[in-house]
Amino acid sequence: MSANVDLETAIAPILENLKESSDLIPAIAQDFASKEVLMLAWMNRDALKLTAKTGNATYWSRSRKEIWVKGSTSGHYQKIKELKYDCDSDAVLLLVEQLGAACHTGEYTCFHNSIEIGN
Amino acid sequence: MSANVDLETAIAPILENLKESSDLIPAIAQDFASKEVLMLAWMNRDALKLTAKTGNATYWSRSRKEIWVKGSTSGHYQKIKELKYDCDSDAVLLLVEQLGAACHTGEYTCFHNSIEIGN
Numbered sequence: 001m002s003a004n005v006d007l008e009t010a011i012a013p014i015l016e017n018l019k020e021s022s023d024l025i026p027a028i029a030q031d032f033a034s035k036e037v038l039m040l041a042w043m044n045r046d047a048l049k050l051t052a053k054t055g056n057a058t059y060w061s062r063s064r065k066e067i068w069v070k071g072s073t074s075g076h077y078q079k080i081k082e083l084k085y086d087c088d089s090d091a092v093l094l095l096v097e098q099l100g101a102a103c104h105t106g107e108y109t110c111f112h113n114s115i116e117i118g119n
Numbered sequence: 120m121s122a123n124v125d126l127e128t129a130i131a132p133i134l135e136n137l138k139e140s141s142d143l144i145p146a147i148a149q150d151f152a153s154k155e156v157l158m159l160a161w162m163n164r165d166a167l168k169l170t171a172k173t174g175n176a177t178y179w180s181r182s183r184k185e186i187w188v189k190g191s192t193s194g195h196y197q198k199i200k201e202l203k204y205d206c207d208s209d210a211v212l213l214l215v216e217q218l219g220a221a222c223h224t225g226e227y228t229c230f231h232n233s234i235e236i237g238n
Binding site: 039087 | 170
């Protein structure tokens, strides 16, 4: 119980930017071991609370307009190792253990398109 | 000239999601060497084109409502090594050489707040 209270206190700065259920912030998932950036998704207030409480990355689907536990249909869960947030408390970085692939295409990371910038 | 045409073609999938000048997508900056995630900022159409063309990370400031070359006042430029984008072409990942600190607080990364999630 007290652990939950502490967790709610810990995420309070982020919740300040998620007062309305329609408020969204970007959440970056990064492989905690390889440090590869896996995907970017969105969180509302409930998604953030569920992520912190359950330890499974949980997002808000902007297309389906519903809470989405990553892996609930594919089995490709993201187990949270550490939750970080930025200096403005309006972006979240999840260090995760990725089960299976992060991308719905089967690629390990959603960021599999690359452009060389010459400099 | 042809290099610029090729670059415009290369970023075309992302520009499809930035048709209006008010359209914004999140851009993640990651240290190309340490792989540390440094910050999340926003890009509109012009910011993406300038980033690709100049090789310096260029964002849209939502608070100041203006194009912002990262480092133009602090000297803390981000030199682009590689530009990646995700499966939906609506998020960008910049692999950068960070000059100085990424965060305005002086911290190397904006994601310097950490919460342990017990699992």
